Amino acid sequence: MKPTENVLEIRNLVKDFPGVRAVDDVSFDIKRNTVHCLVGENGAGKSTLIKILTGVYERTSGQILLNGEEHDPQNPRDAKQKGISTLFQELNVVDQLTVEENLSLGVEETTFGFLRRTDKTNQMVSVMNSIEPSIKPGQLVSTLSVAKKQIVEIARAVAAESNIIIMDEPTAAISESEIARLFTIIRSLRENNVTVIYISHRLDEIFEIGDNVTVMRDGGHIATKPVAEIEDRSELIRMMIGKTVFEHYMPRDDISPDLILQVKNLSNHRLNDISFDVKAGEVVGFYGLVGAGKTELARAIFGADHCDGEILFKGEKLRANPEKSIAAGIALVPEERRTQGLFTILTIRGNVPVMNMSKISRSGFINAAKERTVAQEYVEKLNIATNSIEKEAAKLSGGNQQKVVLSKCLFADADLLMLDEPTRGIDVGAKSEIYSLIRQLSNEGKTIIIFSSELPEIMNICDSIHLLYDGSLKSTLRNGLDVDSEYILHVVTGGD
Amino acid sequence: MATNQMQKPAAGVRLSDESFITVFMVGILVLVFALASLFVPNFSTAKNIFNLVTNNWFVIVLGVGVTLVLITGNFDMSVGGNIALTGVLSVYFVQGVNVSQNTLANGLGLPYVVAIGLALLCAVGVGAINAFFIAKLKVPSIIVTLGTMMLARGAAKVITQGAQRNTSLPDIFGWLGSLSIPGTSIRLPVLVMISLIILAYIFEKKTVFARRIYLIGANPEAARLSGINVAKYLTALYLVSGLLAGITGILLASEYKAGVSSRAMGYEFDALVIALLGGVSINGGFGSVLGMFVGAIILSVVTSAATGLLLSPDWQFTLKAIVTFIAILSQRYALDRRKA
Incomplete structure (x- = not known):
């Protein structure tokens, strides 16, 4: 079989989720034995595309040609057999096993139920050796650094004779020197008949390692070009954010100068000396890419995680635990609504009042009628789509679940509401409802902090914008017509 | 309010899942009881029914604590050992x-x-040792309470030199165990059991405290982020469970006028089984004390029917196992059907 020039050809690919088109008529080619970078903001459709390629999702329509043949993997294992391996951010190695055992995981051969060392294993070990001799086959994987675990995964992919290896943010958690080492490995993979699809938010890396780059935005394909033809980061950034005119929110000019929150020198394992003030009634946005420390900052302020430094709320020092924070008047809508925000096995009625039980009870006894009224009130107020307040929260759609979590926090009567990724994974309709709710709350005098990795969201609703990169507060600006989204992307991707 | 009720009759009338399971298990109980009455002579006499409900008072009293702990998603396996220890100590x-x-x-x-x-x-x-390790140090409860189970039993063995203490006791020692409502055969332990069931029922349906226990069991992380002091609630429940085991231990010691180190062997498992039979979820967040009570009676009917049928006692464990499996499976099935 004569190898085609393009290892992958994607034609008119579409993927619909309920209420949202995640991949919208995308077509591009990936040339054989190149490093092909995939860039785009969060929500641009990169991960969905990758998940279709690797058999996690089924496409809605369109065509994918792998080596000139139709590629329709039924599951990740199937994709792997067809030669596509993936290195996810969450590494897929078993810490308690040795390197060798990890390499042969899933392809073990046995005699009478006992593991047998086979040629295959030997071959894998020798591949491993040629990539990184310092990793010993008998070593426990738990003793390896993240970078070396990645190398074990790469070796497994190479030994499986993958001709495409997808790397999703491989440098997010490794050091500078390890990145250099990884790049050397990527280059040698390219020379050995492997095509690497490289996803990263760190734009400088694209210029260093990439041969071609595909830019995606809002599910659509913007451009695919050789990296050499791209002038600089800002050209890439322009393509990522496009000419989209953000519906600019005019910051309020009637915000009182009173400070409701003062954060001084906040540090922990993910945060680096963060200080800022929030005025009463302000809507403040924290923007940064995945891993920039947004969630960590929200949790640290709320008292859910340990941190050093000082937090003053209404002039008084906050006691670092959620119970005290809520009592003081702070509520948090956490990042992961299903695991951190919602009691999925309980009903809507059971969820809504939990942060402020004293309002529906008297001397420790719940007033059931009041509880129902409150739940009904929030179902109507936030337009939660359900036929009954007795519906189990697990059965609601993402947007409605988020509204239940919001109800919970609103019922807490907080003066400061912190929202971590308030619209992640919910449909457009619910999104805009949540935006108008935030504005309404702001008009009612509440102070709101939004942590988001979606720039339009931040620019739509915030009075001031803080930019985070790698756990540090890099820049603070006031929202308005003159806000330069290119500058923002420049800062949050690590530019000076 | 009235119009609201008319528009959405389902909302007000519909049983909660907990009540549904309890009603369902009552159905099973009626079925099992009817079967037993058919085959075992004198099974449905008032006296026998009274015995069925009251004979296992000690497991039910333990079950109250064990159920509440289980609703938070935790175990208390120390209750059996704790009974032995408390009984032996009260004698000593x-x-x-x-x-x-x-x-x-x-x-x-x-x-x-x-x-x-x-x-x-x-x-x-x-209970305090349990609470310290589980709530404060976050050690899995099954490990901690298996440890304290052996610790308590071990202390009881040491104090009794592996046997029991039953001599040189003042007459008053047997008083509590033999106390009964004048003119009836309702003894103090049974009264304790009944009042606990009633109290627990009101507690779990009506109080904020109990609601938070369910929240912790349903999602401990969300509970914490919703401002619930999880450690405080776990601590309180382990103390209560310890106290209930203590009360049981004292009553049993008083009834037999002896502190026996091997008393209540395996009761922790019985208490767990009746809770599960009564529909309490082993993952936490779901179940009720009333359900546990129904579970206890089902088990008691089955065991007693087996004895009545002259089934060799050696078969009783196996029989219990079969009933437990069938009951829990049918319960899961019913709940899934209802939710679908």
Whole structure:
């Protein structure tokens, strides 16, 4: 079989989720034995595309040609057999096993139920050796650094004779020197008949390692070009954010100068000396890419995680635990609504009042009628789509679940509401409802902090914008017509 | 309000899932009871029914604590050992000082009330050890309570030299165990059981405290982020569970006028089984004390019917196992059907 020039050809690919088109008529080619970078903001459709390629999702329509043949993997294992391996951010190695055992995981051969060392294993070990001799086959994987675990995964992919290896943010958690080492490995993979699809938010890396780059935005394909033809980061950034005119929110000019929150020198394992003030009634946005420390900052302020430094709320020092924070008047809508925000096995009625039980009870006894009224009130107020307040929260759609979590926090009567990724994974309709709710709350005098990795969201609703990169507060600006989204992307991707 | 009710009749009328399971298990109980009455002579007499409900009072009393702990998603396996320890201690504390050559007849000679108070304190102390490791140090509860189960049993063995203490006891020692409502055969332990069931029922349906227990079981992380002090609630429940085991231990010791170190072997499992039979979820967040009570009666009917059918006692465990499996499977099935 004569190898085609393009290892992958994607034609008119579409993927619909309920209420949202995640991949919208995308077509591009990936040339054989190149490093092909995939860039785009969060929500641009990169991960969905990758998940279709690797058999996690089924496409809605369109065509994918792998080596000139139709590629329709039924599951990740199937994709792997067809030669596509993936290195996810969450590494897929078993810490308690040795390197060798990890390499042969899933392809073990046995005699009478006992593991047998086979040629295959030997071959894998020798591949491993040629990539990184310092990793010993008998070593426990738990003793390896993240970078070396990645190398074990790469070796497994190479030994499986993958001709495409997808790397999703491989440098997010490794050091500078390890990145250099990884790049050397990527280059040698390219020379050995492997095509690497490289996803990263760190734009400088694209210029260093990439041969071609595909830019995606809002599910659509913007451009695919050789990296050499791209002038600089800002050209890439322009393509990522496009000419989209953000519906600019005019910051309020009637915000009182009173400070409701003062954060001084906040540090922990993910945060680096963060200080800022929030005025009463302000809507403040924290923007940064995945891993920039947004969630960590929200949790640290709320008292859910340990941190050093000082937090003053209404002039008084906050006691670092959620119970005290809520009592003081702070509520948090956490990042992961299903695991951190919602009691999925309980009903809507059971969820809504939990942060402020004293309002529906008297001397420790719940007033059931009041509880129902409150739940009904929030179902109507936030337009939660359900036929009954007795519906189990697990059965609601993402947007409605988020509204239940919001109800919970609103019922807490907080003066400061912190929202971590308030619209992640919910449909457009619910999104805009949540935006108008935030504005309404702001008009009612509440102070709101939004942590988001979606720039339009931040620019739509915030009075001031803080930019985070790698756990540090890099820049603070006031929202308005003159806000330069290119500058923002420049800062949050690590530019000076 | 009235129009609201008319528009959405389902909302007000629909049983909660907990109540549904309890009703469902009552159905199973009726079925099992009807079958037993058909085959076992004199099974449905008032006296027998009374016995069925009251004979296992001790497991039910334990079950109250175990169920509440289970609703938070945790276990308390220390209750059986705790009964033995408390019973033995209550005896040891009142036994006379240096009254005999036999060391097992010598105790501390404390007044009865003081002895009971101290023994209960020790029982709660076992709960406090559980709470410290589970709530404070976040060690999995199954590990901690299996540890304290052996710790308590071990202490009881040491104090009784592996046997029991039953001599040189003042007459008053047997008083609590033999106390009954005048003119009836309802004894104090049964009264304790009934009042606990009623109290627990009101507690879990009506109070904020209980609601938070369910929230913790349903999602401990969300509970914490919703401002619930999870450690405080777990601590309170383990102390209560310890106290209930202590009360049971004292009542049993008083009834038999002996502190036996091997008392209540395996009761922790019985308490767990009746809770599961009653529909309490082993993952937490779901279940009720009333359900546990129904579960206990089902088990009691089955065991008693087996005896009535002259089934060899050797078969009783197997029979219990079969009933438990069938009941829990049918319960899962019913709940899934209802939710679908």
